[in-house]
Amino acid sequence: MNEYKWIGKPIKIKDDYYPVTGKATYLDDIELPNTAYVAFLRSPYGHAKIKKIDYSKALQRKGVIYVLTGKELPNYLSPYPQIPKPPAGNLVDYPMAVEKVRYYGEPVVAVVAEDKYTAEDALEDIDIEYEVLKPVLDVEEAVKNEILVHEEIGTNIIWIGEWNYGDVEKALKEADLVIEDKFIFHRYTAAPLETAGAMAVYDGINDVYTIYSNNIMPMFTLPLICTALRVPPSKVRMITPPNIGGSFGTKIINYTYMTVLALLARLLKRPIKYVETRTENITNGGHSNGRTFYVKVGVKKDGEITGISVTAYDDIGAYPRYEPAGAVVWSQVLHGMYRVKNIKITFYSVLTNKPPTSPVRGYSRIQHNFMWERLMDRIAKKLGLDPVEVRLKNYIRPEEMPYEGPSGVIYDGGNYIEALKLLLKYLEYDKWRELQKEYRKQGRYIGIGISGVIDSGANNFAQVKMINKDFPVSGNSEAALIMVDPGGDIIVRVGTTDSGQSHDTTFSQVVAEILGVNPEDIKIIRGFDSWSNVWAIHSGSYASRNAVMATGALIGAARRLKEKILKIASFLLKEDESNLDINNGVIVSKVTGRSISLRDLATIAWTDVNLLPGDIEPGLVSFYIYRPDFRRNLPDENKRINNTLTYSYELHGVVIEVDKDTGMVKILKQVVIGDPGIMINPLVVEGQEIGAAMHGNEAALNFRVYFDENGAILNPNFLNYTPMTIDRMSNLELYHYITPSTSSPVGARGVGEGGGGPIAAIINAVEDALEPLGVKLIMSNVVSEELWKEVNKNDIKG
Amino acid sequence: MAENNKVRVSMKINGREYTAEIEPRMLLVDFIRDIAKLKGTKIGCDTSQCGACTVIVNGVSVKSCTMFAVEADGAEILTIEGLEQDGKLHPIQESFWENHALQCGYCTAGMIMSVYYLLKTNPNPTEEDIRRGLAGNICRCTGYINIIKAVKTASQKLGGNKP
Numbered sequence: 001m002n003e004y005k006w007i008g009k010p011i012k013i014k015d016d017y018y019p020v021t022g023k024a025t026y027l028d029d030i031e032l033p034n035t036a037y038v039a040f041l042r043s044p045y046g047h048a049k050i051k052k053i054d055y056s057k058a059l060q061r062k063g064v065i066y067v068l069t070g071k072e073l074p075n076y077l078s079p080y081p082q083i084p085k086p087p088a089g090n091l092v093d094y095p096m097a098v099e100k101v102r103y104y105g106e107p108v109v110a111v112v113a114e115d116k117y118t119a120e121d122a123l124e125d126i127d128i129e130y131e132v133l134k135p136v137l138d139v140e141e142a143v144k145n146e147i148l149v150h151e152e153i154g155t156n157i158i159w160i161g162e163w164n165y166g167d168v169e170k171a172l173k174e175a176d177l178v179i180e181d182k183f184i185f186h187r188y189t190a191a192p193l194e195t196a197g198a199m200a201v202y203d204g205i206n207d208v209y210t211i212y213s214n215n216i217m218p219m220f221t222l223p224l225i226c227t228a229l230r231v232p233p234s235k236v237r238m239i240t241p242p243n244i245g246g247s248f249g250t251k252i253i254n255y256t257y258m259t260v261l262a263l264l265a266r267l268l269k270r271p272i273k274y275v276e277t278r279t280e281n282i283t284n285g286g287h288s289n290g291r292t293f294y295v296k297v298g299v300k301k302d303g304e305i306t307g308i309s310v311t312a313y314d315d316i317g318a319y320p321r322y323e324p325a326g327a328v329v330w331s332q333v334l335h336g337m338y339r340v341k342n343i344k345i346t347f348y349s350v351l352t353n354k355p356p357t358s359p360v361r362g363y364s365r366i367q368h369n370f371m372w373e374r375l376m377d378r379i380a381k382k383l384g385l386d387p388v389e390v391r392l393k394n395y396i397r398p399e400e401m402p403y404e405g406p407s408g409v410i411y412d413g414g415n416y417i418e419a420l421k422l423l424l425k426y427l428e429y430d431k432w433r434e435l436q437k438e439y440r441k442q443g444r445y446i447g448i449g450i451s452g453v454i455d456s457g458a459n460n461f462a463q464v465k466m467i468n469k470d471f472p473v474s475g476n477s478e479a480a481l482i483m484v485d486p487g488g489d490i491i492v493r494v495g496t497t498d499s500g501q502s503h504d505t506t507f508s509q510v511v512a513e514i515l516g517v518n519p520e521d522i523k524i525i526r527g528f529d530s531w532s533n534v535w536a537i538h539s540g541s542y543a544s545r546n547a548v549m550a551t552g553a554l555i556g557a558a559r560r561l562k563e564k565i566l567k568i569a570s571f572l573l574k575e576d577e578s579n580l581d582i583n584n585g586v587i588v589s590k591v592t593g594r595s596i597s598l599r600d601l602a603t604i605a606w607t608d609v610n611l612l613p614g615d616i617e618p619g620l621v622s623f624y625i626y627r628p629d630f631r632r633n634l635p636d637e638n639k640r641i642n643n644t645l646t647y648s649y650e651l652h653g654v655v656i657e658v659d660k661d662t663g664m665v666k667i668l669k670q671v672v673i674g675d676p677g678i679m680i681n682p683l684v685v686e687g688q689e690i691g692a693a694m695h696g697n698e699a700a701l702n703f704r705v706y707f708d709e710n711g712a713i714l715n716p717n718f719l720n721y722t723p724m725t726i727d728r729m730s731n732l733e734l735y736h737y738i739t740p741s742t743s744s745p746v747g748a749r750g751v752g753e754g755g756g757g758p759i760a761a762i763i764n765a766v767e768d769a770l771e772p773l774g775v776k777l778i779m780s781n782v783v784s785e786e787l788w789k790e791v792n793k794n795d796i797k798g
Numbered sequence: 799m800a801e802n803n804k805v806r807v808s809m810k811i812n813g814r815e816y817t818a819e820i821e822p823r824m825l826l827v828d829f830i831r832d833i834a835k836l837k838g839t840k841i842g843c844d845t846s847q848c849g850a851c852t853v854i855v856n857g858v859s860v861k862s863c864t865m866f867a868v869e870a871d872g873a874e875i876l877t878i879e880g881l882e883q884d885g886k887l888h889p890i891q892e893s894f895w896e897n898h899a900l901q902c903g904y905c906t907a908g909m910i911m912s913v914y915y916l917l918k919t920n921p922n923p924t925e926e927d928i929r930r931g932l933a934g935n936i937c938r939c940t941g942y943i944n945i946i947k948a949v950k951t952a953s954q955k956l957g958g959n960k961p
Contacts, residue, residue, distance in 0.1 A: 012895065019903025020891040022838020022878030026904065029837035117823070193842040193850060193904040193938045245840070245904030246938050278843035500902030500939050683898045687940060691901065694941035718847035718936070726942040727933040 006509040006519055007746055010682045014520075015504045024243040025527075027197045027214045028275050035199070036065050038261065038274040039119035041109040041126050042284070043101035046135035046353040046711015047147075050100060050108065050128065058111055058125035063118035066268055067126075068110045068260070070096030076263050077228045083325060085468050088158035091150050093319050095228070095256035100133070102149055102318035103355045104712045105283040107256075112264055112272065135353035135711040139292055139315040142352045149318050149351040158316070159324040159349040159467055163331060163639055165406035166342030171307025175298025179382055183374050185291040185367040186781045187315070188703035189282055190360045190695065191723060192499070194245020196254040196285055197275030200261035204269060209262045210237040214244045214251050216497045217540030218528060221255040228259045236262070242526035244499035248695065249359030249542060250286035251499065253321050279716045286358025287705060289326055290315035291367040299379055303390040307342030310371070314349050317356040324349035326357065328463045329364035329543075332644045333454040333755070334407045336372035337416050338394040341406050353711045359542060361695050365456060366756030370780050373451035373760030377767070387450060387764065388424065392417060395452075402742045408632045408640030411647045412677075412743040416452065419651050419673050419737040423450065426735055427653035427671045440772060445658040445791060446668070447769025450651065451760035455692075457544030457750015458645035460630045466639050474634065476545065476645075477536035477627045480553035482511060482561050484620040486606035488585070488599025490515065490522045495539030496550050497528050501688070501752070503546065506680045510551050510746070514558035515565075516582030517598070536625050544750030547680060548645050549626065552745045556624030564620065568605060569596055571613045628743075646741050648749035650674045650689070652696070652757040654730075656765040663788025665701055665766060670732040672757065677741040677749035685751055686734060692754025693732055698724050700762035704781045807871045811836060812880030822868050826860075827851040829867035830877060838878040838907045842936065849935030852908035853877045859915035861908075861934070878907035881914070889955035890914055890948075899948035901939035909935045913949050918960045922953055 018024035055067045073094045080093045092098075096107040109126055113119035136147040142156040149156055172178050198213040209229065215221055218238035226233050244251065257274055264272045276285060292313045298306040316323040327349040335343055362369075376394075380387040396403045398415040405411065424430070432448050439446045462474035481493045492511055496503055504526065508519035525533065538549075562582065569587040570577040579591045588595040602620055604611050609618040628645050635641035655669040672693050679685040702722050706714040715721045740747030759780050766787070767777045775790050807829070808817040816834045830839050830853065839862060842850035851862040854876040881888035890913050893899070900906045909932065916923060916931035923931060928949045937945060952961075 013898050016895045016898060016900055016903070019900050019906035020894045020910065021882060021887065022836070022907050024903050024906075025837070026840070028841070117821070191938060193848060193902065193936065194840070195842075243903060245842075246902040248938075278845065278848070500900075502898075502901070687898055687901055687944065690941035690943055691939045717845045718843045719845045722847075723936050723938060724942075725933050725936060726945065727929040729942045732941070732943070 004513055006512045007680050008678060009509065011505065011509065011519060013502045013505045013683060014508065015502045018243065025241045026194055026243045026245050027199070027212060027241055030199065030212060030241055032199065032201065032271040035271040035273050036112045036114060036268065037116040037119045038264065038272060039111050039116070039123055040107040041111070041123045043097060043104060043106040043108055044712060045101060045130060045132055046104050046137065047133040048101050048130040049133060050097060051131055052129040053109060054127040055109060055125070058122040061118065061122050061125055063114040064111060064122045065114065066112040066264070068264060070094065070098050070108055073098060077259065078230055080224050081227050082320060083464060083467055083471055084159050087153045087155065091153050091320065095259045103353055105280065105355055110260055110264065112268060132710065137352055137354060137707055137711055139290065139313040139350050139352055142350045143313060143348060149353055156351040157348055158320055158351060159327055161327060161347045161466060163334060163343065163345045163407060166307065168307045168309050168342045168344040171342035172296065172298040172309065175306045176301045177382065178296060178298050179379060181295045181375060181378055182778060183293045183295065183371050184779045185370055186779055187287045187290040187354070187705045188699055189285055189287050189705065190248035190250050191282060192246030192248055192250060195276035195278060195281040196251050196257065198254060198258045198261050199271060199273040200258065200265040201271045202265040202269065208235050208237060209265065210239060211258045211262055212239045212241065213254060213258050214240060215254055216244065216247045216251045216499055217542050218497065219530060219535050219537050219539050221252065224255050225259050225262065229262055238530040240497050240528040244497060247499040248361040249363050252542065253286050253356065253358040278718060282721050283713045283716045284355050286360060287317065287355055288360035289357045289364060289367060293371045295371065295375060297375060297379065299383065301383060303379060303383055303385050303393040305338065305340045305394050308340060310345045312345065312347045314347065315352050315354065316349055317352060317354045319356045321356045322358060324467055325464055326364040328466050329459065330368040331407060331463065331639070332409065332456040333365045333368055334409065335405050336369060337396060337452045337454060337649060338372070339396045339400065340394065343406055354707065361692060362753040362756040365454065369453040369755045370760050373453065374763060377764045388420065391420060391452065408642055410631055410642045410743065412741040412749065413739045414649055414675050415737065415739055416649065419675060420452065422735060422737050423651040423653045423671055423673045426733060427655070427669060429653070432655050445660065445769040447656050447765035447767070449761040449763070449765025449768055450653045451757060451764060452649060452651045453755030453757045455544065455648045455650055455751055455753050455755035456644040456646065457648060458548040458628065459543040459545065460633065460641065460643045461538065462634045463641055463643040466635050475627060476549060477538045477625050478549040478553040479534040479536040479539060479625045480557040481534040481621065481623045482557045484561070484598060484602045486602055488597070488602045490517060491525065492522060493525045493534045494550050494553060495533065495535035496546050497541045499541055501541060501546065502681065502684045503550070506684055507550060507554055509680055510554045511558050514555055515562055517585045521585065534623065544752045547748040547750050548628065548744040551680070551748060552626035552628060553624055555745050556626050557622045560622035560624055561620060564622065565601060568601055568612060568616060572596055572601070572604070645743050646677065646749035648674070648676050648751050650754055650757045652761040654758060654761045654765050656762065656769060658766060658769050658787050658791055660791050663784035663791060665782060665787065667730040670730045672732060672734045673737055674734065674751065675737050675739055676751040677738065677744065678747035680746070680748055688752035689734055689754065690732065692752060693758050694724050694729060696754060696756050696758030697730065697762065699756065700759045700781055805868055807867050809870050809873050809875055811875045812877060820867055822866065824867045825863050826865040826867045826870050827862040830862060836877050836879050840904055840907055842904065847936065849912060850905050850908040852911040852935065854911055854915060859912055878910060888961065890952045890961060893948040893952035893955060897944045897948040897951055899940065899944040905935060905937040909937060909945065913952060914961050917953060917956060921956065921958045921960055923949065
């Protein structure tokens with residue numbers, strides 16, 4: 001392991017200064033003169049034809065400026081591009097409903113008013129006549145194509161992919177036992193505390209749109225907006241403010257709002273702003289993909305898995321938006337933590353009359369991890385083994401690392417076996433198994449559950465080529481620019497966006513490490529501006545990429561700059577470059593002790609330029625775009641690719657009790673073991689790990705979006721879609737088992753999504769608790785009412 | 799609503815007087831953000847669950863989206879911007895910073911104001927008290943563990959005194 005001076009230190013988080021003083025700037029804090037505000041009238045149905053819209057009354061309301069209906073959009077906009085080839089590629093997607101509504105909450109009318117109160121009021125003045133259609137809400141119904149979400153493509157199945165490695169048929173024949181199972185991963189949303197929003201300004205002289213938003217990958221969404229607005233990328237300037245109030249993946253799909261606002265800004269020649277209400281955020285701010293798995297797994301008596309065959313139906317909602325990209329993202333963790341070689345997975349990406357999905361923390365892998373980890377417990381129960389034993393039997397061995405999986409992934413190190421032993425120790429697994437027996441005698445329902453998940457980071461977009469080899473996106477890249485200014489201060493720009501990952505601090509640590517200065521002396525430019533910041537097209541904060549991607553770019557730029565600094569110093573000090581190094585901001589010769597401060601050197605480099613050697617360009621600036629080598633960079637015809645760079649893993653253990661009186665699940669003990677590789681700043685990494693674990697707890701115990709038979713969402717606000725509060729959050733314990741990444745620049749792994757770790761652990765524990773009652777859980781979320789009925793079924797009459 | 803329905807409202811926020819003619823239905827949080835232009839106080843929901851808009855009104859913590867600005871006429875209000883004194887952070891602010899008790903920071907202003915009121919009414923809270931006292935403030939990032947630590951640190955820094 002390398003010895004670092006700054007990387008790995010839990011230095012105080014600079015970024016935190018702004019929120020603790022109330023000086024942080026988020027989207028809605030930015031005000032421009034003469035701004036008008038938008039409110040959307042949204043569909044109350046999951047599926048309906050729009051017969052008539054009457055907004056004449058709204059226009060009479062004082063303060064209302066303009067009304068735009070979705071019906072008019074084709075006059076102004078082009079539909080968004082689609083990833084798959086036809087027929088799915090012919091799907092028509094506008095940011096508002098044109099002729100029919102396809103999901104609850106789809107925007108139908110936009111009202112523009114002088115203030116947000118008036119805009120909202122005016123929604124009540126609008127009459128829309130709908131012809132209600134039967135929606136298709138269940139993914140297995142949707143594949144029958146009896147009700148079509150998009151008539152223009154003639155099917156609800158937008159893509160089918162098959163991953164087939166080894167010989168699954170033979171493996172199932174050779175098994176002692178073949179187990180068949182069904183699991184359902186449910187829909188929920190991550191609900192960042194700041195909802196999505198945007199503001200657009202149009203410059204009529206230059207025909208340029210400036211779009212402010214809290215989007216987390218602005219350059220990636222730019223081509224979508226430009227296609228819709230029918231302009232080249234140079235006509236749209238993307239700005240994100242210094243602070244984004246959380247995203248967890250969801251703030252990728254807000255480009256639909258940006259498009260409508262840009263259009264309105266052009267039509268009305270005024271800045272236009274819109275921020276989602278919480279209700280709009282829960283209904284339409286991006287749901288996780290619901291997924292139904294049919295699994296057939298072959299096992300030996302000792303628990304060894306011989307092969308697995310899976311058919312999965314992914315519910316992506318009414319518009320693909322970011323899909324079917326998600327349909328390939330899960331294949332980063334195809335075989336989970338297990339050394340199974342015979343794997344066949346058939347995957348359907350399916351439209352339903354539900355709101356569009358978006359990346360949600362753990363995007364697409366979380367569902368797949370859940371399937372594996374539930375399956376391991378089911379295998380254990382069938383064979384009469386301990387779930388720990390089955391896992392240990394099938395885990396990839398430490399000596400097999402880096403491990404090349406059947407689909408071409410290259411797992412970058414780790415020791416699953418030792419990490420699991422650590423988990424069992426801290427969870428006091430054996431003690432709880434004994435206690436469980438005691439409690440069962442007393443009629444108490446105590447359960448113990450474990451799960452292990454792969455939390456892959458820094459994705460390779462080339463996996464999209466599995467869907468459409470002609471779609472022009474692959475790999476990953478990030479840009480950094482570092483400048484030592486004429487006063488000797490170090491200024492850094494990176495193309496990332498920060499939604500709570502403390503980039504100022506961790507990026508400063510990386511640059512300080514290379515440049516031999518103190519992190520406090522480094523100024524990271526906060527916020528993003530496509531006209532003045534640096535960026536690469538893949539720039540942003542998603543897919544747990546920046547411990548690898550931003551670090552790679554910063555190291556590249558810092559090394560380039562250091563080379564130049566040493567070259568100039570060598571000339572000025574008349575010393576061989578190899579004798580020189582930078583130490584606490586001073587360039588010193590190890591041989592003679594001669595030195596020059598970075599400040600003095602910077603002054604010469606910028607202002608006293610005739611003192612520089614003739615072949616040296618004035619100034620101290622370097623720019624670098626990092627592009628990692630994934631080793632298997634593009635998929636072959638059998639979808640073999642290394643589709644992400646790092647594969648951190650987490651092990652989760654919970655002890656729970658199902659309360660007999662209420663059916664509530666109480667977490668008695670929770671332990672997480674993480675292996676993030678080298679942590680650039682442990683405070684940041686631990687924060688991400690604990691936060692991700694809380695989201696897993698919520699997904700299992702709180703968060704589920706409920707639909708009625710018309711596709712309307714029944715729990716669209718924090719009253720009934722309830723986030724974890726401090727009084728209900730478990731006192732989880734976090735420990736590390738560190739192995740450095742074999743793939744990334746400083747040995748760090750991307751973390752922060754947690755792979756949905758606690759979800760399967762909690763469901764496993766609940767099923768374990770209710771084993772005496774023979775309860776089988778199918779879903780990734782449990783509800784107290786349903787559990788109460790189970791634990792009291794002998795007492796309930798009729 | 800017609801112009802003549804506007805009412806004149808005055809309140810003192812962080813020691814400074816703000817007066818405006820506003821619609822009677824304007825929420826206090828909108829007065830603080832849009833009239834006084836103090837953007838540190840946030841809006842995170844529409845049902846008064848999240849607590850991002852928590853401020854201190856006449857010494858008591860209030861979710862400022864649950865109160866009309868007219869109800870705060872004549873009131874003394876403290877927001878996140880008013881905690882810093884003579885360029886020195888308040889011990890609660892310091893404690894949040896030292897314990898990295900935030901990530902995206904969107905809940906932080908409301909959370910800190912709730913801690914301010916909690917420590918004012920209970921200068922030496924137990925963990926149980928902290929969990930009960932802050933149950934009205936939602937943080938989506940941290941899992942709350944560092945927030946609990948920060949409140950304990952703040953209580954120590956204040957030496958059992960009220961903030």
